[in-house]
Amino acid sequence: MPPVAGTPLTPAATSTGTPPSDAADAAKPRRARTSKPKVKTGCNNCKQRRIKCDEKRPSCANCVRSKKICSGYPPPPRSARPFEEIRIAPKPILVASAPPPGREAIQLPPRRVQKFQRRNLTPPQTPSPPRTVATLCKPIITLPFTLQEGLYFQLFQEQTANELSGFFDSGFWSRTVLQECHSEASIRHAVVALGALYKTLEKSTESPQGSPTGERDPTDTAWRHWEMAVKQYSNACQELMTAGSADTPHRTRLMASVLLACFDSFIGDHKQAIVQIQTGLGLLEQLRAERRRAFMPRPEEPVEAELIQMFTRLAIQAKSYDMAFHFPQPYVVRLTPSQPQDPSSPTESAGSPVSIYQDPIPDRFSSVLEARFKWDALAERTFRFTETMFNQTRSSVMGILPQHIGQYGARFKQEMEAWSDAFEHILASRTAPGVSSQEKACIAVLKMYQVMSYILLLMTFSKTEMGFDKYTSDFSMIVDLALEVVGDEERRAAQRRCPDPQFCRHRGRHEASFGGLSYAARHIKPSFSADLGIVPPLFVVATKCRDRALRWKAIQLLKSSPRREGMWDSELTARIAMWVADIEDTSDPAESAHSEPDIFHMVNASMMRTPPAAAGDSPRPSTSGSGGGGIRGSIDFGDISLGPGGNARYDPATRRQSNSNGSFAGRSPSALPPIPEDKRVMVRAVEFDLRERFAVVQLGSRELPTGSLDLKTRVTKITW
Structure with a gap:
């Protein structure tokens, strides 16, 4: 009888004919397999070969020994990175094959990578960063940086400073801040934090995200850059606290307030950004008060004009944000003291970031830079005037002053008109040969702000929303100028990212179409700038213009390219404007009350309800290349025949004419x-x-005092 399977052989069994050597081997007990936790890390080559990986970087020892290219390490499981999603910018419209922003791309095994590359002939749009790191840090060897910090500083110097300036050149970012890094640790940390934040945005929105390449740096991920940005931000705050208020120079504290406010705006923390701005404005006023108490006939500013100009723009930005969204205390920036002032002297300097010694507006500006300085001063004084008047009259109606005091605002209206006249020759020259794309955008943005501010100033004394109908041609100019800016920006981005249109991967994706109209700005990446741009004027058009074609063009432009300008976010403003338009276009307003709207359905429905223009009406001239003022069709900025000035050509009909209501004739x-x-x-x-x-939006009537029963009240929560 043969032995039972699985039982050890006995000596008696060996006598049945089994060879002695084989019997001895069979008599040895089988070694049980050691139970160890399964290792899920290691490079992909070692995982495919089922061998242990020492996980050295950039290449493991097994790959080096076998002369293989180490294909990199897969990302850790989601359970190991619960806080992975990094939301620092508007959510971009992604390529169909790209993963969501802020998430690691999935590392494919080598065989699947080869299959993917054979199937997808398009080269990656974002090339791998160069490996020669030694030359990158050469210009900054005098600063106490680690190698990684040096790379972020270099990125700030070469790219971030220019993007923070927005459409306008600024020596503050490209020169003053970099010089201050050599002497102040807090400024150094803040600069590195902003450089790391821009790198986070770049990695989160690269196209195609996580493109498969032969080599991949495991430290070059959005999450690693985000960690460094937050750490350096914390270090900057700690340096300011450690040094103490008495030991830290006032100039350094003011500059740090600007940098930290930009960081907070970048990541979407507008409340903390407002706190930073309030801190800086308070310190600046304190320094000015000390100089006034010295009884100097004309005291000089406590810091250089460049830093004063930065706080002027931050104050304008914060006030415009408050006027649009009506923040509660304490997130309201005040430009005037709390005590009521004489409305006949609205240029009182207390609380103002701008010096009271202002030269008059010339008959003709010599440059765009001069026009910008004059406009910043005029806009700040206008905001301070309206704030003073609201304090004086104690108006109970939100955003509206009594008509009988409109005389006090007449001189601001005259100054805005004088500024427009002095700027007219610059506006007309923006499409001339030799004008750079950036200068053309500067001119367009400045004019957009002048038109927007002119409308809002005059409507401050109007109790009815019907008054905005007088400015339809002004709204049209804002939209046309924005089309120029976005169109030129898209054209440059397409040339940079897809020089060969045959290999462009951005044209085939799904485009959100509103009523058949699609602005195809496919190549513009999500961006952040510290200065204001096209978002606030387009938001005014989208919420205050009742010409449906212009309103939806403005909304489309806000949605065409994700951008954050200071605290102004294009996606937030577009979503709010879409709901406002839906409420006003719905036959029964109660249908939309207290409910979250179906955004894309309601846009298409409202556009379908729009009747066509009456026969015989002359079409509105358009600088967008769409062939008229209709709302149907598609505008692809990259395919338009370009003239000397870019995508849009100057239309003399849009030039401002002198008329009774201050609007644009033609x-x-x-x-x-x-x-x-x-x-x-x-x-x-x-x-x-x-x-x-997300945003919780409340709508209501214009003419009712705060706290009154309002039958137009609508509240909804919008998410995106």
């Missing part, structure tokens, strides 16, 4: 039926979080 208004007064609403409050991407 444009025929839309023949669409106007929205009646009883259906028009205004934004009364917005509570939002850009990092979590």
